[in-house]
Amino acid sequence: MLSEQSAVVTGGAQGIGLATSRLLLQSGAKVAIFDLSKDKLSTTCDELKREFGTDRVLSFHCDVTDEEQVVKGFALTKETFGSVDILVNNAGITSPKEWKKTLLINLHAPMFASYTAMEYMKGSSKAVIVNVASMAGFCAIPGNESYSASKSGLIAFTRSMAQSTEGIRFNCICPSYTDTPLLGEPGKELDSTLSFIIEKQGGLLKPEQVSEGIVRLITDASLNGQVLKLTPRKGFHFEKYDSFMESLEKL
Ligand SMILES: NC(=O)C1=CN([C@@H]2O[C@H](COP(=O)(O)OP(=O)(O)OC[C@H]3O[C@@H](n4cnc5c(N)ncnc54)[C@H](O)[C@@H]3O)[C@@H](O)[C@H]2O)C=CC1
Numbered sequence: 001m002l003s004e005q006s007a008v009v010t011g012g013a014q015g016i017g018l019a020t021s022r023l024l025l026q027s028g029a030k031v032a033i034f035d036l037s038k039d040k041l042s043t044t045c046d047e048l049k050r051e052f053g054t055d056r057v058l059s060f061h062c063d064v065t066d067e068e069q070v071v072k073g074f075a076l077t078k079e080t081f082g083s084v085d086i087l088v089n090n091a092g093i094t095s096p097k098e099w100k101k102t103l104l105i106n107l108h109a110p111m112f113a114s115y116t117a118m119e120y121m122k123g124s125s126k127a128v129i130v131n132v133a134s135m136a137g138f139c140a141i142p143g144n145e146s147y148s149a150s151k152s153g154l155i156a157f158t159r160s161m162a163q164s165t166e167g168i169r170f171n172c173i174c175p176s177y178t179d180t181p182l183l184g185e186p187g188k189e190l191d192s193t194l195s196f197i198i199e200k201q202g203g204l205l206k207p208e209q210v211s212e213g214i215v216r217l218i219t220d221a222s223l224n225g226q227v228l229k230l231t232p233r234k235g236f237h238f239e240k241y242d243s244f245m246e247s248l249e250k251l
């Protein structure tokens with residue numbers, strides 16, 4: 001399905017990014033993983049190389065907020081795989097006390113990576129960028145304003161780019177709470193507020209469910225500017241928006 005296509009997945013060493021990298025590889029793509037955690041990146045890429053072949057996996061250690069490194073990563077991906085067709089902006093953090101860092105990683109970095117990728121995607125007939133936002137972009141989390149703001153911003157960025165960019169599709173996915181190390185150390189009990197929220201939302205999603213949505217947004221060429229929500233109760237459902245002109249008329 002995705003053979004001859006090459007993807008960059010940021011934050012692909014674990015969690016949703018790892019599930020997405022694996023599904024892209026299973027679908028035939030070559031995958032470059034950009035991640036900050038040297039150890040996890042190395043363990044994950046060794047495993048994926050054993051499973052899918054050394055020539056289909058590229059490991060690139062970087063901080064997505066370091067613009068020079070990100071440009072190097074795209075250049076290396078193009079040099080190694082011959083093209084850059086797919087970008088999944090997945091790396092993200094939650095750190096309520098570090099609001100500037102949260103905005104830098106969750107919003108500024110995906111925007112910079114998208115603008116950079118667009119340069120490398122020239123000539124690709126199948127170029128697509130998927131941003132991993134969150135239901136927190138819709139249901140603002142009390143006390144986690146930088147995270148919620150970063151995800152609302154990422155949704156708006158995606159929709160805006162989709163309307164003004166020729167030849168590259170932009171979509172985003174908004175999962176609710178998902179079972180990954182982002183929620184806390186694996187095996188350690190979750191704090192009571194988080195447990196309460198997770199029970200209310202009907203349990204945790206699995207990273208493999210989220211990756212299925214991401215790959216759908218990549219492979220279905222009819223989808224552009226789409227915001228795909230995913231929750232345990234409702235499953236996949238697209239957010240419905242007025243067109244820009246319809247919105248203007250309603251002002
Ligand atoms: N786990 C959840 O409940 C949900 C997560 N999301 C979003 O999904 C995305 C992935 O999250 P998870 O897999 O849950 O997180 P995770 O913490 O399991 O994995 C994130 C990965 O990103 C990497 N990373 C973090 N900062 C980085 C940086 N500055 N440069 C490069 N790599 C960096 C980490 O090393 C890690 O490998 C994030 O954008 C998150 O906001 C969205 C909705 C729900």
Ligand SMILES: CCCCC/C=C\C=C\C(=O)C/C=C\C/C=C\CCCC(=O)O
Pocket residue numbers: 094134135136139140141143144147175176177178182183194197
């Ligand atoms: C009850 C409304 C919930 C709305 C948000 C829905 C899902 C969002 C999920 C995420 O993106 C999870 C990411 C960050 C929060 C994770 C851990 C911190 C715990 C405290 C908190 O919830 O902020």
